[in-house]
Amino acid sequence: MTGPLIFIDLETTGIRTTRDRITEIAALRVERGVVTSRWQRLIQPEVRIPASISELTGIHDDMVRDAPTFAEIAEELRAWLGDGALVAHNARFDYGFLRNAYKRAGTSFSADVVCTLRLSRRLAPQHREHNLAALLKRHGITSHTRHRAMADAEALLALWQHWEKEHPAARLDEEVQRQRRLPSLPAHLDPGMIQALPKAPGVYLMHGENDLPLYIGKSLNLRARVMSHFQADHRQDREMRLAQQVRHIDWQETAGDLGAQLLEARLVKERQPIMNRRLRRAGRLTGWSWPPGTSRPELQRAEALSGREAEAMMGLFRSAREANEALRQIAADQGLCLRLLGLEAGGGACFASQLGRCRGACRGDEPLALHAARARQALSRLQIHHWPWEGRLAIGEQGLKGMQAWHLVDHWCHLGSADSLTGLDALVDARGAFDVDTYRILRRFLDGDDADKLTLVTLPRRAGSAS
Structure with a gap:
């Protein structure tokens, strides 16, 4: 390679590039194979150094107290x-830590970067372990004070010099130039895997060691979306963790966005990837019901609901807390009494009535029957939309490349998908449990501006079947 190489290592207070801080920097400037300059500083991180990090690196708060x-x-x-x-x-x-440190200092930073982890995987693909400790042991390179920045920088230089003896200069230069040409990817990922990703709608699944599900997402452009995770890893903690842990990526192409969203919602709940939060929660649902002859709503919980059962509920939530908050907001908007709704203990006038926020049903200013009617009407706005079709609904979606998909739905339950309308015949006995996320996805597409791009076909139900 032409030009100087800077062998650099950092010690930090943790692994989160946006929140943790640098405690030590060491670097060796190498020109034409010779170390021409060294740079080393302890850094005051302006936060406490965790005990576990001090034990690993030997750097503790007292050492950096007077450091710059x-x-x-x-x-x-x-x-x-x-x-x-x-x-x-x-x-x-x-590089992520340096960029964020410069950003906090009020400026930007960029540099050419060579990753020896990625380089090792190219030079010795037959080996599984490519962490620095494994490489030093494999090549017989001794380092007595690892996990201090200068020792690791020197170990890295020794590794590089070993490669220079083991491989022709042209091979090393070729691999370095290859890194610079390819998109910036995690060291453990095969670039060919990214190149194989289509620029099309679908769902991608990121896996870690032992095929552990890390993250599932959807996009109208799979390749661009996956790449965006790795371009943001120095700015977002989750993206950095994902880049460090991902080992393999699978994907499923779909005809369009509706199929991608339905598939994503199902796969997240089935596989429970550790870095997904939205869409992950499944199972027990909580909602309001209003039994006949009663004056207040009742909170009901169910492990699973059919579509018809869900329609009878006044709003569906993932927890009692969400349900209560929704009812409190309705009470505030409509001047309803929290005490009469069962959300405030005690008797007599409620606290809100003293502030003029309740119309006073609790103290006789409003008839109880009128209060109950107003509350029922307001709460009914949260009710699951009535299923307007006589039978099951087949939703046709056409992709840009001629790819087609049909999604079978009954009472807002997604029963499955097929490549053709006749392919849905295999789902004649399918039943589905109601899922709040799927309901919201379907309503968004069926009521949205692009609804006219979908083809809707009503199919008869099999006798005795219901969702």
């Missing part, structure tokens, strides 16, 4: 680095 902050050394470091290419192991980690 990153902002105080930022320009000195930038000038020393110059136009050299940064060489680091799992370079996304070190």
Whole structure:
């Protein structure tokens, strides 16, 4: 390679590039194979160093108490680095910390980066372990004070020098240039896997070690969406964790956005990926019902509901807390009494009536029957929309490349999908449990601006079947 190489290593207070801080920086400037300069500083992180990190690195709060902050050394470091290419192991980690540290200091930072973890995977694909400790052991390189920045930077240089002896210079240069040409990807991912991703709608599944489900997402452009995770990893903690842990990516192409959203909602609940929060919760639902002859709503919970049972509920929520908050908001908007609704203990006038926020049914200013009627009407607005079709609904979706999909739905339950209308015949006995996320997806598409792009066909139900 032409130009200087900067072998660099950081010690930090943790692994979150946006929240944790740098405690030590060490770097070696190498020109034509010779170390021409060294740079090393302890950094005052301005936060406490966790005991587990101090035990690992040997850097504790007392050591950095009088050290400069990153902002105080930022320009000195930038000038020393110059136009050299940064060489680091799992370079996304070190580069992400540097970019965020400069951002907090009020400026930006960019540099060419060479990742020795990615390089090792290319040079020795037959080996499974490519962390720095494994590489040093494999090549017989001794390092007595690992997990201090200068020791790791020196170990990294020793590894590089070993590769220079083991491989022709042209091979090393070819692999470095290859890294620079390819999109910035996690070191553990095969770039060919990303190149194989279609620029089409669908769902992608990211897996970690032992095929652990990490994250499931959907997009109208699978390749662009997956790449966006890795382009943001220095700015977002979750994206950094994902980049560090991902080992494999699967995907399923769909005809369009509706199929992608339905598939994503189902797969997240089935596989429970550890980094998904939205769509993940399934199972018990909570909602309001209003039994005949009663003066207030009652909270009901169910492990699973059919579509018809869901329609009878006045709103569906994932927890009692969400249900109570919704009812409190309705009471505030409509001047209803929390005490009469069962949300406030005690007798007599409620607290809100003293503030003029309740119309006074609790103290006789409003007839109880009128209060109950107003409350029932307001709460009914949360009711699941009535299923307007006589039978099951087949929703046809046409893709840009001629790909077609049909989704079978009954009482807002998604029963399955097929490539053709006749393919739905295999789902004649299918039954489904009501899912709040699926209901919202269907309503959004059927009531939205693009509804006219869908084809709707009503299919008869099998005798005795119901959702």
